[in-house]
Amino acid sequence: MYFSLLPFLFAALPFASANPRVPTIPKNATLPKHFGILLYNGFTELDVYGPLGVLQGLYAQFLHPNLHLSIISKNIMPVSSVPGLRGDFGESVVVTSTFGSILAQNGTVPGKGPLEVLLVPGGAGSRNELEEEVTFIKAIYPKLKHIMSVCTGSTLLARSGILDGRKATTNKKAWAWATSTGPKVDWVHTARWVPDGNIWTSSGVSAGIDLTYAWVGNVYGEDVADYIAQAIEYKRWYNATDDPFAAVWNEPEP
Ligand SMILES: *[C@@H]1O[C@H](CO)[C@@H](O)[C@H](O)[C@H]1NC(C)=O
Ligand SMILES: *[C@@H]1O[C@H](CO)[C@@H](O)[C@H](O)[C@H]1NC(C)=O
Ligand SMILES: *[C@@H]1O[C@H](CO)[C@@H](O)[C@H](O)[C@H]1NC(C)=O
Numbered sequence: 001m002y003f004s005l006l007p008f009l010f011a012a013l014p015f016a017s018a019n020p021r022v023p024t025i026p027k028n029a030t031l032p033k034h035f036g037i038l039l040y041n042g043f044t045e046l047d048v049y050g051p052l053g054v055l056q057g058l059y060a061q062f063l064h065p066n067l068h069l070s071i072i073s074k075n076i077m078p079v080s081s082v083p084g085l086r087g088d089f090g091e092s093v094v095v096t097s098t099f100g101s102i103l104a105q106n107g108t109v110p111g112k113g114p115l116e117v118l119l120v121p122g123g124a125g126s127r128n129e130l131e132e133e134v135t136f137i138k139a140i141y142p143k144l145k146h147i148m149s150v151c152t153g154s155t156l157l158a159r160s161g162i163l164d165g166r167k168a169t170t171n172k173k174a175w176a177w178a179t180s181t182g183p184k185v186d187w188v189h190t191a192r193w194v195p196d197g198n199i200w201t202s203s204g205v206s207a208g209i210d211l212t213y214a215w216v217g218n219v220y221g222e223d224v225a226d227y228i229a230q231a232i233e234y235k236r237w238y239n240a241t242d243d244p245f246a247a248v249w250n251e252p253e254p
Pocket of ligand 1: 106107143
């Protein structure tokens with residue numbers, strides 16, 4: 001009895017263990033090729049590296065030709081993730097382009113072409129005035145195909161005015177302060193992420209990963225987003241309005 005089952009078991013294995021089919025990225029000249037990350041001192045690491053892990057999957061899994069990344073800041077000094085620049089628990093990131101150099105070249109970076117997608121992280125540093133960062137977002141937004149923010153990164157978008165009259169979300173723990181930066185924004189409290197036209201905002205920190213998968217799914221195809229998630233062994237969050245943290249952080253921060 002026990003042995004007689006074995007042939008059936010082995011016969012079923014090739015089907016059970018088939019690897020996911022590799023989806024093809026559509027050959028579409030309008031698909032974005034040049035991504036930028038806007039950095040300021042005191043950014044939150046996962047806001048940057050979570051989305052970058054997904055985008056790197058786009059590059060590595062599909063060898064998407066001519067995909068470029070720019071690390072953009074107000075000057076060429078390395079940018080530190082240390083919150084409030086107190087202590088040394090953090091790391092510095094090398095900047096590849098400045099706001100001034102990109103704007104002086106009409107929104108392009110030599111060798112990489114026009115900047116098409118900008119990602120703005122949140123973090124303790126977003127509580128600073130960040131006037132140059134906000135001015136850059138306002139100036140570059142009309143030239144972009146898409147802009148994404150993670151966590152309190154949406155406060156920079158709000159301060160630049162590009163979120164006026166738009167739907168957006170932000171970090172739930174920092175909700176009272178974050179939403180005060182954009183009185184004309186239609187803030188959505190219960191949302192893991194919110195797309196509005198070409199502006200995609202996410203809730204706190206790890207929500208940026210789900211935002212990026214949803215964005216990749218929308219632009220490159222859900223099969224592409226799913227394949228990257230399988231490859232990096234991540235369980236995707238598909239429902240943008242399924243937000244358990246909205247109920248957890250339900251009192252204004254002191
Ligand atoms: C600047 O870029 C815009 C697209 O963002 C383009 O339409 C325009 O022709 C460019 N201007 C110059 C002087 O290259
Ligand atoms: C190319 O991609 C863009 C953005 O995803 C999409 O809006 C457009 O319909 C696509 N065009 C073709 C011909 O597939
Ligand atoms: C998404 O999540 C919300 C909140 O849990 C739920 O009400 C809604 O039915 C879900 N939508 C889908 C399509 O599952």
